[in-house]
Amino acid sequence: MSSDEMRRRADAFRSTGVTYHRYRPGYPDDAVGWALPDGARDVLELGAGTGRLTDALLERGLTVTAVDPSASMLAVLAARHPDVSVVEARAEATGLADASFDAIVVGQAWHWIDPAAGSAEAARLLRPRGTIAMLWNQRVPEDGWQAAFEAVQPDPRGVDLISRHDADARFPFGAREEFRTAWERTIPAEDYVQLYTTQSPFLIASPEEQARRLATWRSLLRAHAVDRVTQRYATTVWRFQLPG
Numbered sequence: 001m002s003s004d005e006m007r008r009r010a011d012a013f014r015s016t017g018v019t020y021h022r023y024r025p026g027y028p029d030d031a032v033g034w035a036l037p038d039g040a041r042d043v044l045e046l047g048a049g050t051g052r053l054t055d056a057l058l059e060r061g062l063t064v065t066a067v068d069p070s071a072s073m074l075a076v077l078a079a080r081h082p083d084v085s086v087v088e089a090r091a092e093a094t095g096l097a098d099a100s101f102d103a104i105v106v107g108q109a110w111h112w113i114d115p116a117a118g119s120a121e122a123a124r125l126l127r128p129r130g131t132i133a134m135l136w137n138q139r140v141p142e143d144g145w146q147a148a149f150e151a152v153q154p155d156p157r158g159v160d161l162i163s164r165h166d167a168d169a170r171f172p173f174g175a176r177e178e179f180r181t182a183w184e185r186t187i188p189a190e191d192y193v194q195l196y197t198t199q200s201p202f203l204i205a206s207p208e209e210q211a212r213r214l215a216t217w218r219s220l221l222r223a224h225a226v227d228r229v230t231q232r233y234a235t236t237v238w239r240f241q242l243p244g
């Protein structure tokens with residue numbers, strides 16, 4: 001994918017706050033726990049969106065600053081969590097003060113961030129021995145109608161996009177550690193359709209193409225008489241630590 005296409009897809013989230021929040025999943029507790037260093041207090045969340053990951057940070061009693069370039073996504077987050085400090089900015093240039101955070105977390109968003117500029121900014125914002133962790137939820141569709149449903153709208157997995165340019169990232173951090181976990185959720189069939197409308201390939205498609213995909217998805221569900229869907233997910237977390 002070209003960098004222009006990446007930017008177009010990243011910017012697609014500018015208009016989708018409420019729908020996004022309603023249908024996207026949160027993050028499993030073991031992954032969130034692993035993403036954070038012991039004793040963390042001040043946490044910066046980059047690409048925070050509507051706050052799906054923020055919820056889990058607040059439940060742990062952390063003080064969260066949430067950064068995202070989309071006013072529409074941040075409006076949902078701010079309405080749900082008025083005490084969180086929100087900053088409308090790109091992760092590459094947040095305008096926040098040096099060495100202000102014990103940890104940075106990035107849910108489903110690091111692949112939208114320029115790796116060199118984003119890493120340099122993250123290193124500036126972290127305190128010594130601070131950590132940055134990137135989390136990705138990946139759908140694991142079952143063989144059969146779920147795989148056919150997924151194939152209507154191919155969506156490169158975030159963790160694969162980042163692997164592709166990882167070599168240029170020049171993280172000013174230590175070695176990468178990785179954690180993986182698996183989980184599932186069961187949702188109404190219509191929510192399953194709507195989930196796919198929150199993805200960047202849908203958001204940037206023409207209205208005609210969007211209507212075609214919706215019709216194909218609904219006919220697949222009808223053909224298989226599905227009214228609730230159990231969705232399997234694999235969550236990957238990458239964690240890096242600044243030197244002391």
Ligand SMILES: C[S@@+](CC[C@H](N)C(=O)[O-])C[C@H]1O[C@@H](n2cnc3c(N)ncnc32)[C@H](O)[C@@H]1O
Binds near residue numbers: 067089
């Ligand atoms: C897939 S959403 C993830 C939102 C949230 N973290 C979650 O897990 O639900 C990706 C988010 O990255 C944001 N984004 C896109 N480009 C960005 C950038 N350069 N810096 C920070 N965030 C960015 C989008 O506005 C969007 O809110």
